[in-house]
Amino acid sequence: MAQYFAPLDDVFQALADPTRRAVLSRLGTGPATVSELARPFDMALPSFMKHIRLLEKSGWVRTRKVGRVRTCTIDETSFAAVDGWLAAQRDLWEGRADRLENFVTATQTQEKRS
Amino acid sequence: MAQYFAPLDDVFQALADPTRRAVLSRLGTGPATVSELARPFDMALPSFMKHIRLLEKSGWVRTRKVGRVRTCTIDETSFAAVDGWLAAQRDLWEGRADRLENFVTATQTQEKRS
Numbered sequence: 001m002a003q004y005f006a007p008l009d010d011v012f013q014a015l016a017d018p019t020r021r022a023v024l025s026r027l028g029t030g031p032a033t034v035s036e037l038a039r040p041f042d043m044a045l046p047s048f049m050k051h052i053r054l055l056e057k058s059g060w061v062r063t064r065k066v067g068r069v070r071t072c073t074i075d076e077t078s079f080a081a082v083d084g085w086l087a088a089q090r091d092l093w094e095g096r097a098d099r100l101e102n103f104v105t106a107t108q109t110q111e112k113r114s
Numbered sequence: 115m116a117q118y119f120a121p122l123d124d125v126f127q128a129l130a131d132p133t134r135r136a137v138l139s140r141l142g143t144g145p146a147t148v149s150e151l152a153r154p155f156d157m158a159l160p161s162f163m164k165h166i167r168l169l170e171k172s173g174w175v176r177t178r179k180v181g182r183v184r185t186c187t188i189d190e191t192s193f194a195a196v197d198g199w200l201a202a203q204r205d206l207w208e209g210r211a212d213r214l215e216n217f218v219t220a221t222q223t224q225e226k227r228s
Contacts, residue, residue, distance in 0.1 A: 008135065015126035021199070028206030079203065085135070086196060092142030093190075 006059030008085060011078045014058035019043070020051050024060060027074040034063075034070045120173030122199065125192045128172035133157070134165050138174060141188040148177075148184045 014020055023037050038048045052072065055061040059078045063070050128134055137151055152162045166186065169175040173192045177184050 009130050009132065012126050012129035015199075016123050016130060018123065021122065025203065025206060028203050029209070076207075079200070082196070082200060085129075086193070086200065089139065089142050089193065092139060096143050 006057070006078060006081070008081060010058035011060070011081050014055055014060050014078075015082075017051065019048075020055055020060075023051065023055060023072075024074060027061065027072060031071055031073045034072065037072060120171070120192060120195070122195060124172035125174070125195050128169055128174050128192075129196075131165065133162075134169055134174075137165065137169060137186075138188060141175065141186060145185055145187045148186065151186060 015024075019041060022040070026032060026037060034045075034049070034052060037052070038045060041048060052061065052063065055072075056063055059075055059081075062073045062075050064073075065071075129138075133155060136154070140146060140151060148159075148163070148166060151166070152159060155162060166175065166177065169186075170177055173189055173195075176187045176189050178187075179185075
């Protein structure tokens, strides 16, 4: 089960742009060709292609060219990487909340005893 | 309840760096001074401060200076912004999965009738 994961730096860098986030939202509803994806944007095709290539390099999008048409599909492994990072942060915070609760409970027990 | 939300571009840009992600993980366990945060990194303090300022500007970290000591606290609104973005993507994908399921069910019902 060898899988390629793009480095987290690239995964997050890809999301730091409104055009790329909009492309991912569109691809969330299903595959699309580059021309379909480019249509809503007031942007020259070479500039738009830079965004697609960055999304591809960062592991968010897979592309496949058949004849002259390049079709893009979302790659959910990068989504899982972001989700995993968030879950790890949440665990840290919840651990901290638990430690605080234990401390408060222990202090209250000690106070009752004294 | 006026709240300041950093733009999503800045929120994600801040995460595209291993030092900044490590600082956020450390702050997840509780507040820390800049010197405490800097300790694990082989980096000059001015370079490290650039990361802290970027985390502050992007809404991830709040800092407070008392005398010569600057203390950092994590700001959970940016976490909520990332979480919100991910949830919106998930809704799109699940909507797509539901539409596919409805299509398959409708097709099977038609096949049984014919």
